[in-house]
Amino acid sequence: MFIKMENELPACSLKPSLQDRDLITSVEVGEVVALFKVLANDTRLRLLHALARSGELCVTDLAAAVGMKPQAVSNQLQRLADRRILMATRCGNNIHYRIVDPCVLRMLELGLCLIEEAEQQAGG
Numbered sequence: 001m002f003i004k005m006e007n008e009l010p011a012c013s014l015k016p017s018l019q020d021r022d023l024i025t026s027v028e029v030g031e032v033v034a035l036f037k038v039l040a041n042d043t044r045l046r047l048l049h050a051l052a053r054s055g056e057l058c059v060t061d062l063a064a065a066v067g068m069k070p071q072a073v074s075n076q077l078q079r080l081a082d083r084r085i086l087m088a089t090r091c092g093n094n095i096h097y098r099i100v101d102p103c104v105l106r107m108l109e110l111g112l113c114l115i116e117e118a119e120q121q122a123g124g
Contacts, residue, residue, distance in 0.1 A: 038083050039107070043068065043076050048108055051086070051099050058094040 024032075039045065043066060050065040051057060059077065063070040077097050080086045087100045099105060 052105055056096050056098040058096050
């Protein structure tokens with residue numbers, strides 16, 4: 001069960017398994033923590049899911065999708081763009097955003113899978 005997009009991104013490139021990697025360094029830990037802090041936000045996760053479902057949306061459409069003001073959404077989108085998760089493209093007066101990191105789609109899908117699996121195991 002993977003998220004499909006109209007303009008499908010290439011699959012997340014295969015990296016060595018955790019077992020095949022050297023122990024994570026303190027620098028790598030810091031980078032992963034910073035990434036998780038950016039992703040550990042309800043608005044940003046909802047924006048990513050809206051983009052995963054639609055492929056590309058302008059700020060106004062994203063704001064409507066999550067029930068927020070465009071200025072607040074722009075701020076959250078910029079945080080994701082700064083991490084090179086999203087790309088912005090100007091189209092007339094609008095700025096359109098799309099996910100450019102396929103690993104983020106996989107991580108979102110795995111996150112949803114984890115909570116669904118935990119609910120299922122709990123008998124819910």
